[in-house]
Amino acid sequence: MIRPTDLISYLARLAFFTLAYVGTAFISLQIQGTHDGITPIWPPSGIALFALHRYGLRMWPLVAISIGYLGWQVGLPPVTVIIAAIGNIGEAVLGCLLIRRFDIHxxxxxxxxxxxxxxxxxxAPVFSATVGTFGMIIGGAGSWEQLPLMWLMWWVGNAVGILLFTPLLMGWWQQPKKWSSDSRLLEWLVVIAATLLIGWFTFQGPEANELHDHGNLQVLVMPFLLWAAIRLGLRGVTLVSLIMCGWMLWGAANTNGPFHIDNKVAMGLYESSFILVVTLTGLIVQSLFRELSLNMHRLSNAHEELEDRVRQRTADLEQTNLRLQQEIEAKELTEQALHESERGLKQAKQNAEQANGSKTRFLAAASHDLRQPLQAIIAHTGLLSARNSNPELVESIGQMDKASSAMRQLLEKLLGVSEIDAGRLITNLSVFPIDDLLVDLQGQFQQTADEKGLRLTRVPCSALLYSDPALIRVILQNLISNAIKYTEHGRILIGCRRRGDVLRICVCDTGIGIAQEGQQAIFEEFIQLDNPARDRRLGSGFGLATVERVADLLSHPLHVQSVTGKGSCFAIDVPLSKTQQQVNTGEPDSNPATDSSPAASLLLIDDDEIVLHATNLMLEAQGYRVTAALDSAAAFAALATMAHPDVIISDYRLPGSFSGINLITELRTRADRLIPAIILTGDITLREDENLPETCMLVQKPVSPAELKRVISRLLEGSG
Incomplete structure (x- = not known):
């Protein structure tokens, strides 16, 4: 509820500013009479903007009342008065909102x-000029031919009125009204008197017109304008500008001064420009010196505060120094012992870092050289298994195959952990369907699970994930492998569950379970809680360590739930794709490694003669027609003499200027056909989603015969 005192105050302000608006409007209309209807300045715009900014938007009726009264006095049509009132109210409201929005002080x-x-x-005047001129035309007070000139002079007059009168009222209404000192009062009197004399001499003097023919006398006010800006602040600047504006308009009304010419439009624009230049110059200089004085004042205060702090700190330090003198001897002994201890710790830390760095560098550098002979071993073992007809050797060959597979898995895990520790493992995030990956993993581990009499079950899922599919595969491979190793009967379940914007992928088993106190230790290297005898058939202890490192690298939360004797459930949360599109993956093929045509021809390239020979024999034993080449030249020669191969299999690192990728591209160009290809390499720095040509797959050495055959079959099916 509005209090009576507030209502009285509001009405008093409304009446005061309405009278000011109407009074200055009548003066401006008198100026129009001497300028053929041109108004170089419209003070009511500045008064209205000040009133609304100072006392709130509720002061808008003063504009409506004033415009209504002025329209009645002048005899304008009612529709013109209403539209003009809307335009002027909108101008004041818009200007007020702009001042508040942009924090103008x-x-x-x-x-x-x-x-x-x-x-x-x-x-802001653009609104009132646009609305008002159209109102004049609609009401018959103007014509369409006059629209551009009417709009321009309306906009200019209102803009100049706001520029001069709003800061004038802000300065004299808000700032302190008392004089700071007698000397400052004297400065005020000098500036006001000089401005009055210069204005009279420039615009009213008897020789003013004659003197203006020899120079611009109006510039004489500039020194006093700058004086007011520097010494007297906002009030001084706006007062000097107001005095010069009054003299200029008075002189123009009496046909005196530099701006009196026959072209009234040009004269009005000259006068508006003069007011704008004088006022704007004063406001700019005043604000710059205001900022300078404030900064100097802050600097002075900061300097004094700093001196006080220095004095206080000096006194504190003197007292502290006295106390320290008594403690120096005891502290020297303590510090000496501490320094010796720190040196020992630093040396131990350096030794540990060097040892860890050496291990990491060795494992990373040895990757390619370790994989090459291991590939030859696996290839020969597969060849022996395929060609053996002696029942007595079946078990020995089987043991050799298991040993080489174990060695390959251990090498992969060692190098994987090494890559993560060295910070060289780079994530490649993309959108991919999880079910495709789960189908591949089920096919990969199905035979192993069948051999142990376990049921490996996958629950289909149509979600799209956003992560690194290769690293997600590493995590799930290790979890499924662990589940099969530690489950003697029952089943392994692979499934997914949505949880908000993530998908929780679970690998659950009915194995031996993990005690609560051991659920954190299992993620450390070489830790196997249920393998104290270090039975290598149960792995090396690197699987879960790799899982934890990769999950941390991807920032994917890892979860473990386990009950001893009943089983375990490992889960990882992977972000869902933002698109949330669904894909129909269907049921996986029960036999993903469909046999390829035994008549398929292969071009095999490897610079290691032992590996080349072993792989050649292995592929021929599987029924392929193989042409082997040690380098790019031999590959080109083979391509020229043989029919186009069905698949090219090449090592990545080759002698000469060709890499495996470049060689495959060149062979395809010479054959003028997109031949399916495989990069068979031991280089762990090469990733499947980088730099590979179209219809080319990456296979890391060492690879088993069955796995290599599966990849070849997939390429042949795709090309068919």
């Missing part, structure tokens, strides 16, 4: 002057 900062000029001064 009058007389404080240079940036405030710039914002005030371009927003309330130049932008």
């Amino acid at each position: 009058f007389g404080q900062r240079f940036q405030d002057v710039v914002k005030f000029l371009f927003l309330p001064v130049l932008l």
